Amino acid sequence: MTTQAPRYSPTAVTISDVINYLEQNVQFQNQHSVATSGVVVGDIGSIVTGILIALDITEPLLDEAVENRCNFIIVNQSFLSQPLTEITPESYAGGCIIKAIKYKLTIYIFSTNLDHLGQGASHRIADFLELHETYPIIPQKESMYRLTTFLVPHAAKHLIQSLCQVGAVLATEQLTTVAVNGHSTIGLEALSYFPVKSGLEFLQESQLTFMVPMFCKERIMQTLLHVHPYEKVTYYLEKVEVIVNNRGSGLLGSLPIELPDKYFLKYIKTKLNLSYLQHTNYFDRPIKTVAVYGGSGSGLLQKVLDKKIDAFITTGLQYEQFLEANGKTLLVDIGHRATRLGLKKLILALLSKEFNNIVILRCKTITNPIHHIND
Template sequence: MTTIKEITQYMEQLAPLSLQENYDNAGLIVGNPHEPVKGILCTLDCTEAVVAEAEAQGCNLIIAHHPIVFKGLKKLNGKNYVERVVIEAIKNDIAIYASHTNLDHVRGGVNDKIAAMLGLEKVKILSPKKNILKKLVTFVPIEHAQAVLMALHEAGAGQIGDYKNCSFRTEGIGTFRPTAQANPFIGTLNQDEEVREFRIEVILQDYQEPQILAALKKAHPYEEVAYYLSILENEIAQVGAGAIGRLGEEMDEIAFLNYLKEAMSLQIIRHTPLLGKKIKTIAVCGGAGSFLLQDAIRQGADVFVTADYKYHEFFDAENKIIICDIGHYESEVYTKELIISYLSEKFSNFAILKSQVNTNPVSYF
């Protein structure tokens, strides 16, 4: 039987929890990770109606984009919808898992889904993250270097953009003296030793550190493995906020607005004044994305598709770009299909369903 933990671990291969913003609360919010999965219901928001739907469909795991518990709960007495959802989930043995800003920040995540809905090409991260890359340096006897490198690569080290198994090595002489308490792989107790070694360097993301160090220590022949880690300032092109890409063919502004409305099934678009230009390059950000406006302008976007713009923030376009606020729910509702598609690639022994509940708290008259 597949457990909830196996599902969440697979979700975190796509969107590691370490990539969520520090204010976020992604992960398993309600439920026992060791329970077997009977069925999964995928939703944008977890509401009382969604919990009822999960129970009716025989699903004991809800995977949502937005965490139902965002701020700390001090009481559970049903005074608001958050507490009622948690109570109902616990009463019905339904687990709730959220993949939120961590899913926003990865390739194949929320913003790539929006880009795909709009048919964008040459898509890349709009604002790559910094300070999440590390460099691992270790020293290995030459004859064991290839085996250690293979173990590091299998654990995920050495991924740079679209290139895998990247490394650098230089040859040198390692020196050491095993003490009386040592059990050396090479050398004699209390005698200085010299060994021809490779200095091996690989790049990793910070969330990969535990598994990669475990692989290093398992594959390395030495009793004491010499290594060090350093944090890099480099941006990582595969992780960050928003996305930017190009239409297959440029459009007039009105034609693009109609295209956007149809592609995303929108009732309304709030936008800044049109500029009388052709539309080709599109920046996107699911949910509240105003913090990315200057990135979109710097990278030459003609339009920025996002949500939750405040009145005065629209002025920040300054006739350099068209801001299209399509609504928070509307920008992220297709995350349900994204999660279903991802999980269905691996799991087929239980139902993975899309919630039919419209959780949008905003109505249009």
């Protein structure tokens, strides 16, 4: 059995290395929550002795980090709801900050559900509900360049291989017909490959279209000009936005079978093991299409309403939004905790791919402060 070699030496990994890796893989600008990500306390230049992953910060959680020699704590929920005017041990945030500083702990808020990686909290909820034919509520878009060039067909293979080796992705390859005047002195370099007689002749060229990532542009263009067989290279380069691998925020899908609204709510509670949920009034149509967002979905509600989805499962909704959705969709708030289903495990898996020689733990401390009385 072989294991992947770590990119970083375990004695050389700093907290900033881990943060940079996370932020390179997760595009926070695509998130729809008001929460922000970032370091709230600590020294990012410190060497990592261990990482503890949690959903919330509490003083008992900090004790767990100290006990396990984890000096870097990654949490999903910020504990600073407003700017602090004082830091005292009597307040919740103050007590956490003082203890973190005392034990030289760094706290990093990672407010994302990893949906755009194709393995977020929304995906886990959709899996539990057995939704199929899923696609994002808001697809992830990425700015790229579309590069189109032309050359003689027999040289196309070499150019394709050369550009793909430096990061380009071949989108299309097709033959085009070019009309050439045999008397023209401004003709194509292709004439050296296909000599023509006087008069109008028709030649074939390969038209290649590549998608070029932003960070590879210069390298790809240099390779194109170096490898292309023509002395004067004809190409077109335009900036475009593309949808990336059916990824994005939230998920839309269909239930295995239609369910009456009351049975659908019981289905959610059973599948997600919930003690409670909140919802809009019942309405007289069965539930088939379902939208899920594993986070505060208030910013996505209008998208769901526009798509006329039967039900929307999320949390963080305002009272006015229940009024807005009433009669248009079955709006279901399953609570903050439930929408972060499996998030600690997802973050651990993401980090373990790159830092497999560092101790990375999921917290055992129960941090949820909300409890409910069940009948």
